[in-house]
Amino acid sequence: MIEEMNHAQPTVSVLLPAYDAVDTLEEAITSILNQTHEALELIAVDDGSTDGTGALLDHLSGLDGRIKPFHIDHAGLIEALNTGIDACSTSYIARFDADDRAHPERLEKQVDFLDANRDITAVASQIRCFPDDQVAEGFRVYESWINSLITPDEIAREIYIESPLVHPTVTIRRESLVDIGGYQDHGWPEDYDLWLRLHTAGHRFAKIPEVLHEWREGDSRLTRTDSRYSVENFIRAKVNYMMEGPLKGRELIIWGAGQMGRRISKHLVRSDARIVAFVDIDEKKVGNTRRGSPIISLDDLPDVFASAQDPCVLASVPSRGARSLIRENLNYLGWVEGREYICVA
Template sequence: MAVEAGASAGAASLRIPAVSVVMPVFNARETLAQAVASIRRQRRVQVELICVDDGSTDGSLALLAEMAAAYPELRVIAQPHRGIVAALNTGLEAARYALIARMDADDVAHPERLARQAAFLLNHPPVGVVGTRVRSFPKRAVSDAFYAYEAWSNRLVQPEDIAREIYIESPIVHPSAMYRRDEVLRLGGYRDVPWPEDYDLWLRYHQAGYHLAKLSQVLLGWRMYPERLSFSDPRCSLGGFIRCKAHFLAHDPRVRRGPVIIWGAGMTGRRLGKELMREGVDIEAFVDITPRSIGRTRHGRPVHAIDYLRETRRFVIVAVPAAHARAEIRAQLRAWGREEGRDFLFAA
């Protein structure tokens, strides 16, 4: 499904859309005013901004009350500290409009962000979630790993690209997302799970048959700093992501019918294989190119050379985390008559 990711056209673009922006707030006083100001500057859209203060202790709630006095569209909800999932669900329940946009209290939205995303969703009913390209800032705080993630995520715009690589990483930056309130509630809202709540939601959208897409413009400034939740929360660790992937792969019909083969007997493949087996996935074997791994076992399963794949049509899960290796592995599997999506997928 190819979609136009730029400005929208058609009858839907003639209406002024209404969007509820859900912004969890926890000890964000230093950046809060800039984030709220970027929502106030949104053009060609009717906005309500729902700020859910999650028990801040730095004066964030007082600042929110002050800003709400000057900005009638700002609704402030205060609750004891219960974490981001509870804050997000509180915001979803309070939202008055059919479209929900996510926003963090430390990021900056482009003035056209909400209007463009709303028009896109109105013009593309099969798309359940639309994100935007993002740019991390300030440069001094952005690690090489996050630059690599940003570049990878920004390359994924069309639904088929996102679907192809959805098990590699979370394909949409959470505070850049917009979706429909009725659909997200139908899917159960945000869940308190031992992995990232946004990746969990995107994978539920994907497995429910919705498309995920992204606008081709950079419409969100994504602030990096050492205290960011994704740097410190164990749910956002490598182990958390692997558990998330294993859980959803185990419910993927291509994997569930098993047995499957894992390409990659290194750390990532071993950990993913262990979690898949816990989820009940039947793993036939691992394959690898490393001589010291070939002939050994992983979790009681043999490790073969990759030529083993010439002899079988088992579905292959590629768990090699080196981004540069994807093109080589993809080319090799295609040379053996394998079709990506039908016969193999990447999970790292």
């Protein structure tokens, strides 16, 4: 139930793009209007919906003046987001989706965190996927991984594995978002692109270690229907920003001559990366070549590393168990993650 009330000047802008979301929109908006942090504005951008979403937004805005609807011709998520950024009047922008649910204290906790931690550009939260009967076991694994990354160092360590922040859980400093160029379309996921651009520029992220967001799972999710969210396009994004950042000018040794190593190396070669060797524990692969570079054993790695120019090992295996073993081996050599080696998947 949405009721008209008098509210203080907003200190956070909730940015909610919506396209044909009439079935879930009111529940999502109600979860925002019921926040303990009441000093908010809800910038709701209707991206040319045809199902009554726009009319519902107009109706709800008449019941609560914090809702500010904007209507645009259908142009896609990125255009809707950038339209919304222009309309946000506060220092903090909290992303939210039209089919999710927010915990009542989400905004209060995130605004307080950003107020107290000026070195953090964006703060997210842990999540719970729902409804249970729509959440596959593999997605529960992803949920567990996302929820395990809390500190800036943990998030930075894993940023080339997968997107470490769930977009609609994030509250970000508006100035930083505008300065970095807002949302951009490079043919890969717009949110992951933003995190990678910010990370490459030296920004830091954190999470509130609480479940403050319920993330709706289903076949209509954009990540399932838009080709930008394919595995191949995620890899393109990772390689692009690694080559702009930590891999720039370095010679590379790729640990993993299997499928993931092949996929990563394909895009690295296209980006003119210098791959001096692959490492693999499979004796059948050792002694062969991959993309013109030798496949070596773990025993040979220290010598090859020592002879390379400003080397970096890319641990490119999809399995978390295998990744943990690789980390143990490389740490045993005295190497530091983020300096001598980086994990990517």
